Amino acid sequence: MQEPVRLSYTSVPSYLIAVIDSGLTLLLLCLLLLLLCRYRRPFAHRIHSCSGYTSTFQPHHILTDNPSDQSSRWTALNTKQPTAASAAASSPASSSSASNNSLSATNPHADDRTNTNGGAAAAGARPSTSGLKRSRDIQYITLELEQPAIVTAIGFGKYHKVHPCNLHEFSVYGGMSPDLSCMEPLLHAGLKNDFQPEQFKLPTDAAAPPGKPSAVLPSKFIRIDALTPHTQNYNVSIWHVWLMGLTNDIDAALVAYDTVRIFPRSCVAQKPGSDRIAPCPQYRSATTTHLVLSHLRRSALLPTFQSLLDSIPPSVASSFEHPLLSQLHDTIVVRGDFVGAERLLEEAKTQNLFREWTPGGGKGVSVVRWDRLNDVQYSNLPPQPRARAGHQMVRIGRKLLLFGGFDGKEDLADLWTADLPSPGEDMPILSWRLIDPGKEEEKPDGGSSTDRRLWPRKRSCHQMAVDEREGWVYMLGSRVTREDEEAFAERKAQQAGGNGENGDAMEVEHHGEGNGFSSWDGKSVYASDFWRYKFVGTDKGKWELISEDTATQGGPKLLFDHQMFLHSDSQRLFVFGGRIQPPDDEDALEDRYSGLYCFDIVENKWSHLFGDPTSNDTFRAERLLGRIGHSMFFDAHSHTLYILGGQRGDAYLADLWAIKFVAPNAADLDLDEPASGASDDSSFWRAGAVIAGVSTATPVTTIGNPTLSTRSPTILQVMQKNDDVSLPSPLDGSVGPSPSFTHRTTIDPSTREWTTMTGLVKHHHARKEAPSNEVWTYSTTNGPSKWDKLEQRGETPPPRFAASVVYDPLRKEHYLFGGNPFKGTEERLGDLWRGRVFHPCPDEALRMARFLVRKQRFTEMCQTRPTLIALQYLQDSICQVVDHTDEDEASAFRACMIAVLSAPPRNNCEVDMNVENDPSAASPTTSTTNSVDENHAVLGGELYTKRHELFEKLLGFVPASEAQPKEDLKDVATQMKRDRM
Template sequence: METSSDAIEYTVHDYSSYSTHFYPENILVDDPSNSKSRWTTQQSEAVHWILLRLNKLSVLKSITFGKVSSHPCNMKEFKVYVGMTPENMTEVLHSSLKNDPIRETFSIRHHNSTGHCFPTRFVKIEPLTVFSPSYNTSIWHISLTGIINEVSVEEVKEDYDRFRETRVMQHILKHLRQRRLLTPFNSILTQSGVRLEHPLITELYESVVLTGNWDKAETVLHDMSAAGLFDQCLKSSNPRAVWREIHDTDANGDIPSVRGGHAMCIDCQRRYIYLFGGWDGQTSLADFWRYDIKEQRWVVLSANTSLESNGPGPRSCHKMVYDSKTNSIYVFGRLDDQDRPTSRAQTRNPESAGSPGFNRSSGAADETPTLSSRPMPSSEFYRYRCEDNTWEHLDIDVNGPRTIFDHQMVMDSEAQILYVFGGRAAEKDYDYSGLHSFNVRMKKWSLLQYVYLSCRTKFFIQFSLMSRATDSTIPSRFGHSMILEPTTRQLYIFAGERDEKFLSDMYIYDIATNTATEVFSDFTSSGGPQPCFTQRAVIDPTLQEIYIFGGLIHDRATLSESSNWLYRYPSRPGKWQKIQPLKGLHKNPTPSSSSSPQITANPPSRFAHQVVYDLPSKTVYLHGGTMMDSDSAKLREGNDGQTEEAPMKRLSDFWEMSLWRLSSKELIRRSAYLIRQQRFKEMCETQAPVQSLIYLQNQVSEVVNHDDPGETQLFRSLLTHLLMNSSPISTVPSAIETESPRNNYAGDAKPQTDSSLLNISTGNSSDQLGHPGLLQSGLDSAHISSEPLPDLSSQNRTDTKIQTSEDPYERKLHPTKDPMSQECFVQRTKTFEAILEFVDDDAKQPAGSLLELVDVDADLL
């Protein structure tokens, strides 16, 4: 299928309203010089929208909004819907625009959750908010791009139609099986050839629901794990952070002193961590350290690099990267004790990244720099050769960045290219910096992206006279994060500060095409962290995960309470999750649990710290930084009525963090707990109470996490089934009531007769099915907690259309056994579908119900 994008032509099909002279058709023309070239809604509380009809059936991949200038009428927040008809449309984008003249392009979701691409004929844009609430909403221009080749689009349509047909049939099959209509279920399954689920899931269904073969059901769980049917659940589960403070020293018992705004890098092959410089609250530092991970020892490489030949001087807010191909370290940038602003816009703010009281405000509007007013300063670019412990002072040509601070730098060792983005100049104009690259082999700098400078409503372009930034320009910033994805050769740039505002956007810069795409305009609204400054980030390209630590939020004075985040990026736009600490270990761990993580205290929230990631061991190392002292984590009012800085405390602590992840053994344990709950409930109706109680104390107890209050509460509540005179599970409809007990559904338990086992409060878990002693495991365990199993909705109640008699297919499976009651069938089905929560989507029946597709009017789907 063709994947290239072309312009998509369209017409305005319908709209909610318009104001005089501001017709909907105006969005077809991109005319920035005409102030009337826009669609403007009427001012009302009604929902506003505009519906576009594509000239040809297409696959919509992006939408671009043209703008003229900042304007109170400009649309801010909006939604985009697509569909084959105006009556049936799907939301594919929810985002917001900036109030500036820079056009913005947004990627449109054109694959469904199963990965199938879908075509569209209609596009609906729904404005939600405007920059000035008292004004009407205006859209100046809309352009669309995507796949328009008729052959390719027809292939997409045919594939999507096949998917829809299959999915409808899967829902029908699910509906029939839930209602015990097994004969028509099997007939349709055979004739249609539709695959409802993985064969192991079918085997699990028959073992749990139809035959009650509990031992076989648990064996199937292990087969499912071996077949990888739990992989999606394991990958999507939220890992838990296991922190350990490192107290190692050098040969003299020393460690790097307290500091913030320092730099670190790691040599993963030799297992070395390098640390250089920083600000200790009084002065900039120039000491250079190395930590040996294998030997667990610090080494002072230089007490003062400024005394070394060609060595860098004291500094903070610089950056340092390691080049694995040449075994070298590159250091760039600086903020030293003399680098202080004198701008008239000074305010009293916390220090920038641990530097000496630096004000982060940009210069006044009339101090806009020009190329002629910028003499090239002395280079602050160094290379350290690890083999011979020597420094080299490197030059920066006219295409390189100025001396900057609070920038970000990454190294592409395979290509031997260094990338530097953002930061602010350490000179009196304190200008922002753009995106640059340094070719190590050619010793040559290149300017990859210009940067526009916003001073209230004016826009200027660095290194370009009167040119205009494009929609692929990444707004420059400082105190941000930048990550190199080595497989796709893309840069992930996010957060930081610009124009005295903390950011929560994310851009992906494609190195090969020199283009940038905005992934999030506000990742906070998408479940990510708050806008933050001087947070740190590292990447695991094998897991396709980015880990974010710490940073300032809000008014430059508050540390995030939940400051550690995980960002998964296999698919756009990616997903955010908080990294919570792992809490609680089993009180009496067994020998098999010796590999369980040992949990210590967690590091306090901070900013201006440094982190590196050891990929082979998948371990994060964190050092130092600045934290708000005591409980003074907010700006406070001084005696003179001025705002004072909150007290700062610089740190010298050193931590390692690994992520405890959910294992397949844990999912097997949880599934076994569900199965044994159901087995026990049925035993209570068919066997002697003592036998049932012994089964509860042995077989059920061994798969319970007794450190989890929810699981423990549910485990103890199971005892009530022994005390009840009757249970819903034993209520057999009179139409099929028999004389024989249903003891064949409970299976044969192997009870022990030790009377000490009758104390229900003293059961201990073992690790036979995986270690259950970790209190919080990263996957919501609601379906095995004190809450009931997921309901199959009202259709499973006695008064609905579930077949109340045994289906002929059941009789074929067990011709000599008594029929199962309707209530037993419902309870077993609940158990089966609760286990399906752990199974990959493509291996199980679809989510949802056919009943959800029926409209209130009963004749609309």
């Protein structure tokens, strides 16, 4: 939550503080602060209009902040939920917000219930004055400022208790007119269902790109669209609204703003070195001229276009479009020189006109392509791991290691390994090798009956972590099966009746014969055994039992569906979350979740860093809650451990938390202000509370006392970075993955890009969960951080959860194995997939642009050249620039045959292919079509229209700042006519 912006003494630069020795200087400084506060303060405003209200809760109530008065709010009339598509795409807050808050909910008022009879109870109902055709279900309220201003933030006050009518999802618009068609969208976000006020930043300028006039956005009216309440079938309420920003003596000309929305943005210019805001008629005039120019050229009025272009000021003419694009229009539209057009496209790439074709750049789509590595088409496959879910697969060096899981009938204890391909090596399948089947009757390595070796028991829902430096693989946790639970309950009942021994001791029998596995009797079924396996170096292939029960040594109780991370440099293992087995007797009806533990490998000691907050803890809603099925990954660059999503009780989570540790080198703390355009991680860390050393929270377990390790880490912060990543971002409206259970997230150590593969998903307001196969990436280095949903092409893995995913940073590939398809049967998956992410790049933009150019050239060839020549061009020149895994491109390529069938009969003639195959005849290096003469262009013939449509498609590959306006003047005129009706 962003607090209201207020100047304080700490905002004064340090060089001014040095001269505050005299009273006169201090007085001047106070006057300066008062002057500055004049430009950034809450604005006085009044209610202009609203969509309607109930008789009790009128609009003017939101002008005052009275959180203890239940009637001090505006309640919209007859709020209905948006369409399913809208709700699924942009539902803002976690469904668990209310359940995680310790305050009791308020009993709703009679007017809080929605009225489905068309608003009969609305004493103040009034029709919408909006000119934009929107759903009639949208409820809105419009605020009017006393004078035009630059609004920088909007804040919402709340009732002092959780309330079912609290505003959930909303949108904010601003402008100089109350007409929505003349406003600019400023924000789309959501509020938490709690009592804490929230404030959001609003954009203050038109984000003018290089080469275009800069502009800021003045507003006289602010409109809030109240889209959904936190509880269905209730009217939505807003309790209090405040506005922050900048104001000055804006000229009266700004007030007389033209409400006809011809321009992309209402704007004024801000002079460098001055806080004075003045109107910018030059900007509006230039925008209008650009619209007229693009209309003339689109309408094939080229002489008029050229005459106007020559008569306007050079600054306006030069900002119309990049000179290379002017050449492209003349080359491809007027002269039909497709070869010259391809040369210009290559030059455009050289001049960085495809610069937005980068991850997060705004152009193109990121794609993931999958290959199945154990397809049934290979009949000579070596032995493969059986289908399973809840298993663990890790990477150590250039090998995969797989252990355990549940096959639908029983837990497993088999151990497999596979070699990863080297860079540049093409491996259509992945060969597995069985290290040990985990069964007494099978011994692939032979071995004497006198061998004394240990082997972990069968298990699933455990976790494994790799020590790359020492070659160990650590394993902790297991889900107790129903049979084991019943046996444990029976033994406990016998002990209560005095028929059993004291079950406090946890015993492990090390068998020298038979299978050599560790045997666990019924009374130790809940012992949290802790193992490690030597995979590289001396003692390779050896299992070592570190602890028979970590709970007796200050570590966690037996967990399942937790997460682990091992930091090799510091030799520390972190364990967070998971469900505790068994729950304490007094909490038998409540799920218990674990907090954060740290194991010092060198000292062989556990540290309890913090526990799961209880229902009586203060600020419970602001603390990191224990959970299961979450993701946990470490960013070595920022020394930060991230936790994403998971499940707690019936709630599916999509929150993002960050735990920042002390860097080994103080210089690596990176606490300076972030560079321009970089992510705001440093200021984010300064905003949270600091936890130095080991937490004093009481451990979850009471068996044994936690030992404070001399090497335990120092936590700088535990901070919630995002309440719900599936919400539209307040900055750019982007959304992230839906709340999910057993999703898998990896991080690339060089690019710091996250990749998340969803598991069992439960959308907001949905009653049932379902498996998903979506793939998302999160970029933290290229501009503002944002989520991006990847497009999957070709064959894709079926939806699943409880699968295992491993990332190979050397080849930038993901390996996915197994999982549960959630079909309500014993079926488990045993397929192995390799996925690779492809991000937009300038070369991809050039390829796609070439495909469009050559497709148009082929269409014209079918009308002017022999059909055989056109077909040869289709095969030799177009096919090589088509991405056949893209369904749209593949369909467009197949549709080229329509042009062949529509060719005139005279083209179906015999030709000398030896002559026509000459590069000068049909190769992509020569134009084969005619130019559009001037008369044809003026008349706006079909050929000109088709070529101009191609030109405008090519403009979509370059930044908007370099191209003509996308708006069509005819569409603006149509909108104006519709608004007057």
